[in-house]
Amino acid sequence: LELFYRQARAGSFRRKFREVMGTSLSRAEAGWRKELPSGFSHPAVMAHRDASPPPSVATMDVLRQGEASFLERQDAQAERLLRQVLETDPNLGHAHLLLARIAFRAGHDREAREHARQALLLSGDDPVVAAWARVTLGRAHAAQGELQAARLELTDPAVAAGPDEPRILADYWLESLGMSPSRAAVARYLSQQAEIDLQRYNWEDAEKSVLRILAADPGNVDAHHQLARIRLNKYQYWYDFIVLYNELFPGTTLSDPEQYNYLAQSARRESLKGVLLASGEYTPMDLDLGESLDGAPKPRSSGGRAVALPPAGMGGGQHRQHFLRAEGYYMAGDWKQAASNLKAILGMSIPVSNFRALVLFRLGFCEQQMERWDDARLHLEEANEIVRDRGMRAEIQRLLDLQPVEEVGTKP
Helix, strand or coil: CHHHHHHHCCCCHHHHHHHHHCCCHHHHHHHHHHHCCCCCCHHHHHHHHHHCCCCCHHHHHHHHHHHHHHHCCCHHHHHHHHHHHHHHCCCCHHHHHHHHHHHHHCCCHHHHHHHHHHHHHHHCCCHHHHHHHHHHHHHHHHHCCCHHHHHHHHCCHHHHHCCHHHHHHHHHHHHCCCCHHHHHHHHHHHHHHHHHHHHCCCHHHHHHHHHHHHHHCCCCHHHHHHHHHHHHHHHHHHHHHHHHHHHHCCCCCCCCHHHHHHHHHHHHHHHHHHHHHHHCCCCHHHHHCCCCCCCCCCCCEECCEECCCCCCCCCCHHHHHHHHHHHHHHHHCCHHHHHHHHHHHHCCCCCCCHHHHHHHHHHHHHHHHCCCHHHHHHHHHHHHHHCCCHHHHHHHHHHHHCCCCCCCCCCC
16 A cells, blocks of 8 residues: 555556556445445444434343343354344444354354444444454454454554453454464464363364364364364263263153264364374375275374274273273373273273273373383283284384383382
């Protein structure tokens, strides 16, 4: 823009616009008009708003209920109430603002921009509405890669004149525009938010945050593992709940805990994606082009941890339940809890097989991390005796080689 204005002084305004901007002024103006809410101009909106009667008490009550639901992150209920408000009074800018923030939170950037602009047109003289609307517009532009437009909105004077919260949020987003280190900072923020939501059993929001990371960076190994943990956590919760309910109240429900196996399979798939990507032998495009994840070669290590994934036929529900729990704790680095679940599997009646070898192998690795060297050696050697898979045998041998050397008269 600076280049255009400097050069336009010395020649034709329209010709210079085309030379610098790469399009005609009339075409650019047509595009700008499309960005405005259809059928509205700012003076017309102001006149219509000023001529409208104030909202009724009932409408304001519903608006307050919608805002309360929004603050509690009950977005579906909040959206329903706010749309009900707009059916009664379409000129309430605050309702448009809340719908804009809900739409942005759901990843509907275009809808967020439309509602934010309506909020500005209808309630732009309210400093709170103006600040939040500008920040929402800026974030929506940034999410769509329109970095210059995002910067203009986030640095608008209305943001600085508003409350602290939107101003701080605008500063944070300004740091993340177009810079790869900042993109990593945004990913860390979303990952932390996902962890908070996961601790609150808010799996949907946790998954949305991680999927936003993967949308920007499909090769993010940690995000794939985090998504696996979220889905595994959801699976464990509902599986245990249905099992317990059926035990306490037999015959009162037709629910089958196995109906949630799709979550476990999805978790396993995401975990394997992370493993394959970490190996450096696969790219996100390889995995998206229909690679058979179950048949893909499994790298032997990931991030310094031994990798072994559950075979498709690991056995009955209790075996699977404990193994998936161990898998979740294993990925989280909670070796004690992982070992506890693996020992529970060994206490069951399971045949001598690759699955038993896998459990022993994982248990030995966890015990090494806790420096329980004697137990680790015992379990790794037992696994080495019964394992049939060459790759796992090589990995077991690698772990055995890491065992400290015993010296006469000293403990390992």
